[in-house]
Amino acid sequence: MADKPAVVLVHGGFVDGSGWRAVYDLLTHDGYPVAVVQNPTLSLQGDTAATRLIIDAQDRPVVLVGHSYGGAVITEAGTAPNVAALVYIAAFAPDAGESVNILLTGFPTDVPGPPILPPKDGFLFLDWDKFPASFAGDVPTDLAAFMADSQVPWGVDALGGQVTEPAWRTKPSWYLVATDDKMIPPPAQRTMSARAGATTIEAGGSHALYLSQPAAVADLIKQAACTVVAP
Numbered sequence: 194m195a196d197k198p199a200v201v202l203v204h205g206g207f208v209d210g211s212g213w214r215a216v217y218d219l220l221t222h223d224g225y226p227v228a229v230v231q232n233p234t235l236s237l238q239g240d241t242a243a244t245r246l247i248i249d250a251q252d253r254p255v256v257l258v259g260h261s262y263g264g265a266v267i268t269e270a271g272t273a274p275n276v277a278a279l280v281y282i283a284a285f286a287p288d289a290g291e292s293v294n295i296l297l298t299g300f301p302t303d304v305p306g307p308p309i310l311p312p313k314d315g316f317l318f319l320d321w322d323k324f325p326a327s328f329a330g331d332v333p334t335d336l337a338a339f340m341a342d343s344q345v346p347w348g349v350d351a352l353g354g355q356v357t358e359p360a361w362r363t364k365p366s367w368y369l370v371a372t373d374d375k376m377i378p379p380p381a382q383r384t385m386s387a388r389a390g391a392t393t394i395e396a397g398g399s400h401a402l403y404l405s406q407p408a409a410v411a412d413l414i415k416q417a418a419c420t421v422v423a424p
Contacts (some may be wrong), residue, residue, distance in 0.1 A: 237354025
């Protein structure tokens with residue numbers, strides 16, 4: 194394990210870090226030290242701070258992984274000196290001055306958008322009935338229903354937080370496009386990936402690819418990790 198980088202996993206909106214369990218198990222089985230950030234998803238600034246706490250706790254180079262909104266978080270937090278690589282899993286990859294809200298406005302208009310309900314008291318939810326098909330279309334039905342009923346309120350401020358210095362401009366990046374994604378359209382994923390100059394692979398899967406295809410996710414993380422030189 195001493196010669197392997199640490200992997201830090203960052204979840205997105207509406208969910209928490211427990212969804213990374215299958216990816217965590219695959220990586221730790223192969224000897225990678227793994228930490229999961231429980232970012233509050235209240236503001237980009239707060240989530241960046243939470244992520245940097247975990248990054249700073251590692252005693253070796255870090256492969257920083259973000260799913261969905263977690264991509265915005267790793268873009269902002271990934272400038273930490275010990276972050277050696279970034280991995281985006283069906284994720285937002287904003288540029289300087291961009292927020293998730295700004296990227297959402299640029300989504301293609303000829304495909305269904307995420308079924309986000311109007312904000313209430315500063316928080317957002319996905320439509321409970323539409324959550325399974327939109328977020329987790331290839332996840333077992335009972336698990337998708339549980340995810341809908343246990344979804345985490347997503348703070349409006351988190352979507353409005355603008356990236357200041359995108360880490361992908363100075364750190365090597367990898368990107369996994371979910372080709373059946375109903376939350377972030379695959380064309381938008383490809384555009385963000387290309388702009389970041391990321392090494393890109395695609396897999397048929399929903400937005401919850403980290404749950405339905407953990408092996409594909411873990412394999413891409415290991416691909417990034419193999420490029421990291423131990424100190």
